[in-house]
Amino acid sequence: MAAVHPAPLPQPSHPLDHWLDPELARVSPPNAPSRLRQLADTQGTLAAAWSSAIGMGPVLVLAGAFITVMTGAAAAVLVLGLLGFVLLGLGLAFGRRVRSTLPDTSRTLISRGPGSARGGLLMAGFLALVLGGILVAMAPGIASRGATTAAGLAGAYVLFVLLLVAGIVVPSTVMGRARESFRKRATANPELRSLLEQDLITWRDPVGNASYGPL
Incomplete structure (x- = not known):
């Protein structure tokens, strides 16, 4: 009996570069669904989490050093310093991996923080101003407790920021x-581009007729 070969997958109507074209993204509504946007947004959410870990690592190291200087407790810099380096290492390793692979889009990732640099700056600036205002209001009482207390609170505020x-x-x-970052990596990273080329051939919208792009 002759072997039965599976039917070849139909070729996509447009190549990957067509969907990656920034001009196509500009003329498309930003909320219009597409596979590329789903991949980019999911990858961005994961990368954001690991980028936060990368940023938190040095902050923990500084916090440990600050506590040790202020209290003389060497355990603070050892414990927080170790945690900071571990967090930094994990963030660098997993962040690089996330950016070079296609994310699993079958699970919905929810981010409750701001979704833009402007939103992040406004939120962080508001919180910093609130705490700063409280400290300014307490300044006379803080100053009366001596320079060490004032320096400690000032250092704690800097760490909070x-x-x-x-x-x-x-x-x-x-x-x-x-x-934008996903587009750049899809162009410059051969491994990621190869995964996208394969995904372009095999992906079909499971619930509707969304197109593969734009990005």
Whole structure:
């Protein structure tokens, strides 16, 4: 009996470069669904989480050093420093992996933070101003407790601002640039481009007739 070969997959109507064209993205409604946008947004959400870990790592190291200087407890810099380096290492390793592979889009990822650099700056700036205003109002009482207390609170405020940058501004900036960054990697990264070429051939919208692009 002759072997039965599976029917070849139909070739896509447009090549990948057509869907990656930035001009096509500009004339398309930003909320119009497409496979490329789904991939880019999902990858951006994951990359934002790991970029936050990268930013948090050095902040933990600085926090440990600050606590040790202020209290003399060497354990603070050892524990927080170790946690910071571990977080930094994990963020670098997994962040690189996320950016070079196609994400699993079968699960919905929900981000409750701002989705743009502007939104992240506004949110972080508001929180920093609120705490700064409270500290300014408490300034006379703080000054009366001596220079060490004032320096401690000033240092803690700086660490709080750095925490806001790492936890809000950095990931929101990454998410806001997700599609643009995805386009650049799809052009410059041969591994990611190969995965996209294969996905373009095999993907079919499971619930409607959404197109593969634009991005």
